[in-house]
Every structure is written in structure tokens, then in C-alpha cells.
Amino acid sequence: MLIHSFNPPVRTLMGPGPSDVPPRVLEALSRPTIGHLDPAFITMMDELKELLQYAFQTENALTMPISAPGSAGMETCFVNLVEPGDKVIVCQNGVFGGRMKENVERCGGIAVLVEDAWGEAIDAGKLEDALKAHADTRIVAMVHAETSTGAQSNVATLVKLAHKHDCLTIVDTVTSLGGTPVKVDEWEIDAIYSGSQKCLSCTPGLSPVSFNERALDKVRNRKTRVQSWFMDLNLVMGYWGEGAKRAYHHTAPINALYSLHEALLILMEEGLDAAWKRHHKNHLALRAGLEAMGLTFIVKEADRLPQLNAVSIPDGVDDAAVRSRLLKEYNLEIGAGLGALAGKVWRIGLMGHSSRAENILLCIGALESVLGNMGAEIKLGVALPAMQKVLGKS
Amino acid sequence: MLIHSFNPPVRTLMGPGPSDVPPRVLEALSRPTIGHLDPAFITMMDELKELLQYAFQTENALTMPISAPGSAGMETCFVNLVEPGDKVIVCQNGVFGGRMKENVERCGGIAVLVEDAWGEAIDAGKLEDALKAHADTRIVAMVHAETSTGAQSNVATLVKLAHKHDCLTIVDTVTSLGGTPVKVDEWEIDAIYSGSQKCLSCTPGLSPVSFNERALDKVRNRKTRVQSWFMDLNLVMGYWGEGAKRAYHHTAPINALYSLHEALLILMEEGLDAAWKRHHKNHLALRAGLEAMGLTFIVKEADRLPQLNAVSIPDGVDDAAVRSRLLKEYNLEIGAGLGALAGKVWRIGLMGHSSRAENILLCIGALESVLGNMGAEIKLGVALPAMQKVLGKS
Numbered sequence: 182m183l184i185h186s187f188n189p190p191v192r193t194l195m196g197p198g199p200s201d202v203p204p205r206v207l208e209a210l211s212r213p214t215i216g217h218l219d220p221a222f223i224t225m226m227d228e229l230k231e232l233l234q235y236a237f238q239t240e241n242a243l244t245m246p247i248s249a250p251g252s253a254g255m256e257t258c259f260v261n262l263v264e265p266g267d268k269v270i271v272c273q274n275g276v277f278g279g280r281m282k283e284n285v286e287r288c289g290g291i292a293v294l295v296e297d298a299w300g301e302a303i304d305a306g307k308l309e310d311a312l313k314a315h316a317d318t319r320i321v322a323m324v325h326a327e328t329s330t331g332a333q334s335n336v337a338t339l340v341k342l343a344h345k346h347d348c349l350t351i352v353d354t355v356t357s358l359g360g361t362p363v364k365v366d367e368w369e370i371d372a373i374y375s376g377s378q379k380c381l382s383c384t385p386g387l388s389p390v391s392f393n394e395r396a397l398d399k400v401r402n403r404k405t406r407v408q409s410w411f412m413d414l415n416l417v418m419g420y421w422g423e424g425a426k427r428a429y430h431h432t433a434p435i436n437a438l439y440s441l442h443e444a445l446l447i448l449m450e451e452g453l454d455a456a457w458k459r460h461h462k463n464h465l466a467l468r469a470g471l472e473a474m475g476l477t478f479i480v481k482e483a484d485r486l487p488q489l490n491a492v493s494i495p496d497g498v499d500d501a502a503v504r505s506r507l508l509k510e511y512n513l514e515i516g517a518g519l520g521a522l523a524g525k526v527w528r529i530g531l532m533g534h535s536s537r538a539e540n541i542l543l544c545i546g547a548l549e550s551v552l553g554n555m556g557a558e559i560k561l562g563v564a565l566p567a568m569q570k571v572l573g574k575s
Numbered sequence: 576m577l578i579h580s581f582n583p584p585v586r587t588l589m590g591p592g593p594s595d596v597p598p599r600v601l602e603a604l605s606r607p608t609i610g611h612l613d614p615a616f617i618t619m620m621d622e623l624k625e626l627l628q629y630a631f632q633t634e635n636a637l638t639m640p641i642s643a644p645g646s647a648g649m650e651t652c653f654v655n656l657v658e659p660g661d662k663v664i665v666c667q668n669g670v671f672g673g674r675m676k677e678n679v680e681r682c683g684g685i686a687v688l689v690e691d692a693w694g695e696a697i698d699a700g701k702l703e704d705a706l707k708a709h710a711d712t713r714i715v716a717m718v719h720a721e722t723s724t725g726a727q728s729n730v731a732t733l734v735k736l737a738h739k740h741d742c743l744t745i746v747d748t749v750t751s752l753g754g755t756p757v758k759v760d761e762w763e764i765d766a767i768y769s770g771s772q773k774c775l776s777c778t779p780g781l782s783p784v785s786f787n788e789r790a791l792d793k794v795r796n797r798k799t800r801v802q803s804w805f806m807d808l809n810l811v812m813g814y815w816g817e818g819a820k821r822a823y824h825h826t827a828p829i830n831a832l833y834s835l836h837e838a839l840l841i842l843m844e845e846g847l848d849a850a851w852k853r854h855h856k857n858h859l860a861l862r863a864g865l866e867a868m869g870l871t872f873i874v875k876e877a878d879r880l881p882q883l884n885a886v887s888i889p890d891g892v893d894d895a896a897v898r899s900r901l902l903k904e905y906n907l908e909i910g911a912g913l914g915a916l917a918g919k920v921w922r923i924g925l926m927g928h929s930s931r932a933e934n935i936l937l938c939i940g941a942l943e944s945v946l947g948n949m950g951a952e953i954k955l956g957v958a959l960p961a962m963q964k965v966l967g968k969s
Contacts, residue, residue: 184622184625184626184840184843185840186599186603186836186837186840187603187606187619187622187833187836187837188606189606189607189608189609189613189615189616189619189833190607190609190613190615191607192607192609192610192613194608194609194610196610198826199608199609199610199611199826199829201608202607202608202830205580207605207606207607207608207830208605209580209581210601210604210605210830211601211602211604211605212581212582212583212601213583213584213585213586213596213601214583214588214593214595214596214601214772214778214779215583215584215586215588215593215908216586216588216590216593216908217593217779219583219584219586219902219908220902221583221584222583225581225583228578228581231578232578248643248644248647248780249642249643249644249647249805250642250643250825250826250827250828251825251826252804252805252824252825252826253642253643253647253805253825255804256803256804256805260803280804283804284804286800287800287801287802287803287804288802376826378608378826384608384828384829384830384831385608385611385826385827385828385829385830386642386780386826386827386828386829386830386831406680406681407681408681408682408802408803409650409654409681409802409803410646410650410674410677410678410681411643411646411647411650429913430646431644431645431646431647432592432593432644432645432646432770432772432779432780433644433779433780434644434778434779434780434831435593435778435779435780436596436601436604436778436779436780436831436834437778437780437828437830437831439581439583440830442580442581443580443581446578446579446580449578508613508614514609514610514613517612519823
């Protein structure tokens with residue numbers, strides 16, 4: 182094989198992540214690499230922590246990015262908080278709840294699944310029943326924004342319930358952070374993780390996490406060692422923690438952290454409220470276009486994530502062929518279904534920098550063109566005006 | 576705190592890693608992000624695998640970068656190969672052997688330490704004695720190039736010994752890969768990991784690994800589940816493995832992988848033999864300068880790594896003050912001692928792109944200037960000529 186430098190095509194990323202990365206963030210990535218113990222780098226780390234605290238709306242001292250993708254952020258929460266024999270209630274309404282269960286079991290914990298249909302929000306009543314039935318539960322884990330379905334759950338309510346039953350909470354906000362409200366302190370979330378490549382529009386590979394004192398008490402007072410050396414917060418805190426000596430633990434992914442710093446700065450400049458409003462408005466515009474075309478959402482209106490729009494694939498339409506044509510003809514990526522929804526839905530992301538009028542226009546126009554061309558039963562000529570009507574509103 | 580974009584200073588990186596990252600690699604990092612299931616990305620992954628196979632000198636099908644730093648590469652080897660109760664001999668002659676022992680124990684394995692003095696190579700005789708004394712040993716783990724001391728061990732011999740006693744081998748080549756010969760197939764290494772930020776001169780954050788069929792047989796036939804979901808090779812293989820469906824496991828760190836592709840391409844263009852020769856020659860030049868100045872190496876000549884030069888700090892010299900002045904006055908980073916060697920040695924890296932004549936000149940000149948200025952007992956005016964004499968040789 183003759184190998185040359187890799188020059189990727191320029192895509193518009195409207196899948197479930199990564200989202201479009203703004204030029205400022207890409208440029209930050211390519212700044213000169215410095216050492217992970219360089220005083221200049223330490224200053225950057227302090228700023229990064231503050232920017233993350235803003236994004237998470239928390240004053241938690243242990244707020245930092247894990248040096249690996251969101252799945253490792255998830256695992257960091259579980260390996261540190263779950264001890265062998267601990268009972269953990271996992272609310273599952275999609276793929277990522279299932280991954281949480283896997284994590285619990287690999288930590289030697291006992292997972293109790295509270296299941297809701299895929300595409301629905303987590304039912305607080307069911308959680309309460311489970312908490313009553315399993316009085317020895319120590320932790321409740323839940324996904325705020327299910328990336329596999331586009332459904333959002335009421336984390337504030339669910340966390341309150343868990344606390345009423347003396348449980349700690351682990352919350353997945355991989356797809357929500359920066360796109361819809363996530364309020365760690367106000368909602369009293371104990372341990373939270375997210376991803377860099379969704380509504381933060383940074384490149385993939387980092388997982389912001391935050392732990393409150395209740396969670397850290399549990400970590401500090403474990404009877405057993407954390408099974409992962411790489412993810413052991415007792416060690417990571419020596420590098421990232423409050424008043425830490427910045428003791429060497431592992432070599433931080435320097436340039437990736439530059440880019441997260443820049444992405445979070447962009448979020449702070451826009452402001453969380455403005456970012457949430459933008460995501461909401463753009464979702465309404467995309468929705469107007471998709472629905473005018475005749476496509477239907479799988480999540481009911483009240484529970485829909487504005488940044489991840491899962492719509493049913495019309496009968497008789499070849500899922501892979503449509504996505505392939507969108508990619509080849511328009512350089513547009515939309516997401517396939519995942520797990521039980523594979524082949525049944527498309528997931529259209531409007532995350533972070535991808536949540537822009539021009540992207541919605543491209544997506545609606547390209548989808549109408551490709552579906553029309555393939556003879557799918559959709560309404561032609563009405564989607565763009567419907568979308569533009571919403572975008573035109575101030 | 577008022578936060579702006581982070582503009583790092585431009586340093587010359589001559590510590591234990593990260594090393595200087597060439598402009599080509601930094602530029603590759605900032606190319607447009609595409610999806611991790613994009614056909615163009617899959618092609619890049621295939622090339623990346625081939626480039627890594629070249630760097631590791633292996634035909635192992637499972638050769639890929641772990642989406643996290645070297646410590647996670649280490650942990651990936653241990654969590655997959657060590658089952659609870661497995662006896663593992665860990666050869667320790669520095670910090671990273673100690674970290675291996677930690678990994679064994681966190682996997683529920685029984686670690687048997689075979690210790691050599693810090694700064695010495697691993698003694699094959701001691702390993703053989705241990706293998707005889709512990710006939711139930713399943714795995715032997717060793718560090719090829721100890722980043723904490725600059726000592727290199729004879730992996731070919733040690734692996735042969737381990738195999739004679741029916742043990743699998745795990746080898747740490749974080750600091751050696753690309754700098755001194757690493758021959759996975761010829762030496763019959765079963766599981767190996769490295770890091771992106773040393774002699775490959777890529778940015779930190781990725782850990783290339785390779786597993787042969789013997790190692791994978793053990794993974795496939797485990798009696799217990801791998802304790803880490805993120806690092807479970809049974810799952811990772813679905814995305815990276817031979818003939819894999821590229822099934823979604825986690826979101827790959829897209830841009831970081833572009834940069835590793837570029838860094839490995841640079842290595843292939845230069846050729847492994849040429850890279851090894853360059854590292855060796857530049858080490859001789861640095862050594863000539865340092866020794867002329869009166870500094871002494873802690874590792875005996877036969878076992879020295881050309882890419883990591885650990886020298887004793889002269890009596891009465893303030894370690895931190897010297898490094899701080901090198902950084903402030905010359906933008907030059909050299910490494911401090913680690914673990915038992917903290918405050919006793921400096922570690923001067925000549926890794927990958929950092930292994931250049933201009934860097935050696937800077938390092939020798941700056942060190943002589945700062946040490947001389949601080950009144951240290953070194954010989955002045957002789958280091959640069961000694962160094963230049965070696966560099967001048969063809």
C-alpha cells in the first residue's frame with residue numbers, strides 16, 4: 182500500500198457526534214506542544230477547570246477532562262463509585278443505559294435495571310418503585326440525553342428521588358452538555374460525565390467529568406482499591422485536584438486540551454442561555470422541514486432533545502443508500518440508528534457548531550433531493566419554506 | 576478570572592516526552608474533523624494500522640492505537656491478559672515496572688517482583704531464577720526502555736526465557752519505539768504497548784498496541800470478563816480488528832489519529848534503520864558535550880538509551896532552579912528525576928523530532944551557561960567543541 186498524508190474530505194457533520202468543529206478549535210489544536218508539567222500548561226489547566234465549571238454550572242473542585250473519550254468518562258464514574266457488592270439501579274431507555282449496566286457488573290456491582298421504552302424519557306414512578314423494592318441500593322445511574330434515541334429525561338427530579346433514598350447519582354450528559362440545560366449544583370448531581378465532541382464541538386477524545394464532595398467521600402473511603410489504575414481518581418486528583426502538586430500521573434493529551442479550552446471559551450463567549458436558545462430554535466426549524474416532508478419523530482414532543490433528532494425511516498427506503506448518497510453527493514453526514522433502532526431511524530444532530538441555519542438548509546434540501554430521487558413517499562417542495570418560516574422568526 | 580485563547584510559548588522539548596512535534600504533524604491535527612464511521616476515515620485507519628505494523632515490525636492483525644495515553648495502553652495489556660489468580664512476574668528496574676505491578680494487582684493477579692537497581696538493565700539470570708522458583712507463572716512483564724532511568728533491557732533474551740517457561744510476555748516500549756530497535760515478530764513479543772509522544776513525535780494521548788495470536792487466544796478464552804469495558808479487546812476488535820465490521824465501540828479521537836498517521840508516515844519516509852542511527856549518533860554528540868562539562872551518566876554505557884539521557888545533578892546544584900532558568904531563559908525543557916531519582920538526576924530526551932543537531936547545541940550551550948552562571952563546578956568552554964567533533968563525523 183502506498184501511503185500519503187491523509188487529507189480528509191470536508192464534511193458537514195449532522196450525526197450523533199462528532200459535530201462540526203469550528204476553525205478556532207482546529208487552529209488551537211495545532212498550536213505548539215509544550216510539556217504537561219510546564220508552568221504555562223498548569224495555568225491553562227486552571228482556566229480549563231474554570232471553563233468546565235461554567236459549562237457544568239458547578240463549583241465542584243474536582244471538575245476536569247478525562248484524557249480519553251466519553252466511554253472512559255463513564256467508566257471513571259463507575260470504577261470509582263461502585264465497589265464489589267454495591268447495588269446500582271440503572272435507568273435504561275436506550276443503548277447507553279445498557280453500557281452503564283455493563284460497567285456496574287464489571288465493577289462487581291449488582292445492577293438493577295429500570296427499563297423504559299427506547300425513545301421515551303425515564304419514568305420517575307418506576308424509579309421510585311425500584312428504590313422502594315431495593316432499599317439497599319447505593320447508587321442510581323441515568324442518562325440525561327440518550328444519544329441512541331434523542332430522548333431527554335428529567336434529571337433534577339430523578340436525582341432528588343435517588344437522594345431521598347440515600348443513593349448517590351451518576352449522570353451521563355455526553356449529548357446534553359452545552360445543548361440543553363445541565364445544572365450540576367442546582368440539581369445536586371454527584372458524579373457526571375460528558376464528551377467533547379457533541380454540543381461542545383471540540384474534537385473527540387476527551388470526557389469532562391465532575392464530582393461533588395459526597396461522591397469523593399465515597400471514593401476516599403472505599404474498602405477496595407479502584408480496579409483501574411488509569412482512572413483511579415485518588416491518583417488523578419494529584420494532577421488535576423484542588424491545590425494539587427500537579428504530580429505526574431499520566432502524560433496529558435496536551436494539544437487536545439488546548440482545543441477543549443478554546444471550545445469552552447467559545448461556549449462562554451456565547452453564554453449558556455444563548456446556546457440553549459439557539460439549539461432550541463434550530464431544532465424547531467429542522468423539525469418544521471422534516472415534518473413538512475412527512476417524516477415523523479420517534480420521541481414525543483415534550484421529551485425531544487433539540488440537538489439530536491431521531492426520525493423514522495420511511496417504509497421501503499434503503500437506509501444505507503440514503504446516507505451514502507448524502508455523503509457522496511452533499512458531503513453531509515447524518516447518523517444511522519444504533520442497537521435496537523438500527524435500520525429504523527436516522528439521527529440528525531444539531532450539536533454545538535453544527536446547530537446553524539446553513540446546516541439545516543443543507544440537510545433539509547439534500548434529504549428532500551435524495552429521497553425524492555429515490556422515489557420515497559415524501560411531500561416535495563414544502564420542507565424548505567416550512568423550515569425558513571421558523572428560521573425567519575426572531 | 577478573565578480567560579483568553581491559550582497561546583502556548585514555543586519550547587524546545589528535551590524532557591522524557593512529549594518531544595518536539597514537527598509542523599507536519601501539528602498541521603495534520605488541524606485538518607477537518609470527519610465522522611468515525613466515515614468511509615474515508617476507515618481507509619485512514621487501515622493505513623494507520625499498516626504504518627504501525629511497520630513501526631512495530633510485526634504482521635500482527637491486532638495492531639492499533641488505544642484512544643488514550645500510554646498508561647491506558649499498559650492497562651489494556653494487563654486487564655485483557657491477566658485473570659484473577661494469575662501469577663505475573665514483573666521485572667522492575669524503575670518507576671514503570673512499579674506501575675505494572677499495580678496493574679497486575681488491580682486485575683486480581685499475583686505479582687512477583689524481580690528487582691534490579693534503578694539505572695540497570697533487567698538481569699536475565701534473575702528472571703530465570705524467578706521463573707524456576709514460580710513454575711505457575713503465566714505472564715512475564717518488562718519495560719524495554721525505562722523512561723525513569725534511561726536504561727534499556729535485552730527484550731529478545733528475556734522474552735525467549737519467558738517462552739521457555741510457557742509464559743506470555745507484556746513489553747513496555749513507550750520510550751523505545753522509533754528510537755531504538757523494537758522487533759515484535761522477530762523477538763516474539765506477545766503483547767506490546769507504546770506512546771505517541773516520545774520517539775514518534777506525535778502529540779500525547781494515544782497508545783499504539785499490538786497483540787499476537789498467542790495473546791489473543793488467552794483473551795478469547797478468558798474464564799472471567801475483562802474488568803474494563805473501555806479497554807476490552809473483545810469489543811475494541813469489532814472496530815479495529817481484521818475484517819472487522821467497524822462496529823461502533825467508542826468515538827475515536829479523529830484528529831489525534833490524523834496526527835499519528837502523519838507522524839508514522841514521517842518515520843516510514845525516514846526509515847527505521849535511519850531513525851535508529853540518527854538517535855544513536857545524536858546521543859553520542861550530546862554525551863560528548865555533557866561528559867566534557869563533567870556531568871556523568873547514571874546508566875552504564877552498554878545499557879544506555881540514546882533517546883533518554885539521565886545524568887547526575889552535580890553536588891550543591893539546585894535542581895529546580897536550573898530547570899526553571901533553562902525554561903525561562905532558553906525556552907528549553909529538560910526532565911526532572913522521577914520517583915527514587917527525583918532531585919538526583921536530569922533526564923535529557925533526544926526523542927524523535929527532538930533528536931536534532933540544533934537541539935543538542937541549544938541544550939549543551941544553555942546548560943553550560945546556566946550552570947556556569949550559578950557557580951556549579953563544571954568545566955567551561957569544552958562542551959561545545961566536544962559535541963561538535965562528534966556531530967561533524969559523517
